[in-house]
Amino acid sequence: MPLIVVFLLVALASAAAAAPEIAVSADPPLPVANLFVNPGLEQGGDRPEGWGVSASQPDIVDFSYCKEGGYAGRYLSIEARGTTSNGYLSQPVHVQPDTLYRAGIRVRLRGGTCVMWLHGYVNDRRFDERAYLHSYGALPLIPDFLKLEWTNSPDPEKWHWLGREFRTWPEQGSVNPHFGAYFDRGSMDLDEPFIGLARTELTITLTGADVKQVTVSDEAGKCYWDSGALPQPVPRLQQKIPDLPTDTRYQIKVTTTAGEEVSKWYPEAK
Numbered sequence: 001m002p003l004i005v006v007f008l009l010v011a012l013a014s015a016a017a018a019a020p021e022i023a024v025s026a027d028p029p030l031p032v033a034n035l036f037v038n039p040g041l042e043q044g045g046d047r048p049e050g051w052g053v054s055a056s057q058p059d060i061v062d063f064s065y066c067k068e069g070g071y072a073g074r075y076l077s078i079e080a081r082g083t084t085s086n087g088y089l090s091q092p093v094h095v096q097p098d099t100l101y102r103a104g105i106r107v108r109l110r111g112g113t114c115v116m117w118l119h120g121y122v123n124d125r126r127f128d129e130r131a132y133l134h135s136y137g138a139l140p141l142i143p144d145f146l147k148l149e150w151t152n153s154p155d156p157e158k159w160h161w162l163g164r165e166f167r168t169w170p171e172q173g174s175v176n177p178h179f180g181a182y183f184d185r186g187s188m189d190l191d192e193p194f195i196g197l198a199r200t201e202l203t204i205t206l207t208g209a210d211v212k213q214v215t216v217s218d219e220a221g222k223c224y225w226d227s228g229a230l231p232q233p234v235p236r237l238q239q240k241i242p243d244l245p246t247d248t249r250y251q252i253k254v255t256t257t258a259g260e261e262v263s264k265w266y267p268e269a270k
Contacts, residue, residue: 057085075191104163111138112186
């Protein structure tokens, strides 16, 4: 066999066996910036630095700034002994007009009602968005006469995410998030508050191998884009996928014409 033919066969075999290279970028990049100051509640003396801690009736709401045991380190604990007061952790932030954001907090709820209240004024109009998490753990019938698991209450030993997406109004430049007890007797822990952009656009570029199919899924396995079986081998592919939630990671899975499967996570690690 002529030497040049051998070189060609080796080159073709190498090309066929080459793994695809997956490049991923996002606008905005993930993870998106948290707009809160001291978002982990890790800095502070008697109270978390940069945050307001207050109640409409301070005599029936107790706050404790706990140094360890939170979702990730320090956290704020709230004990509400009556139904006539709120008790909030709060911090105003600057936002962009007509922009989709997401906001929320980690909550360990033993009883009562926890609220995320987003509010402000825009040209003398009241901006008001809310989300609630409720537990029957503060009822006097629990646990002696009624088991907590018989209700729809969250597990009091676990951290739960309380949050939602919201769109700012035109000309809106700020919002004032409040997290905490909402006029109900109860007990709760708060940690890791977040506010940031809600959506991003991924750009995926594939090179180095003939691609047969590409899928993009989140951590829960939900598929956001599937190229389907491509009609012919593609040596290079670039795809933009807009309007993706920013609160997860994405797996890009590539199948080559040789049957090889290669995947990559973006971001690579939390």
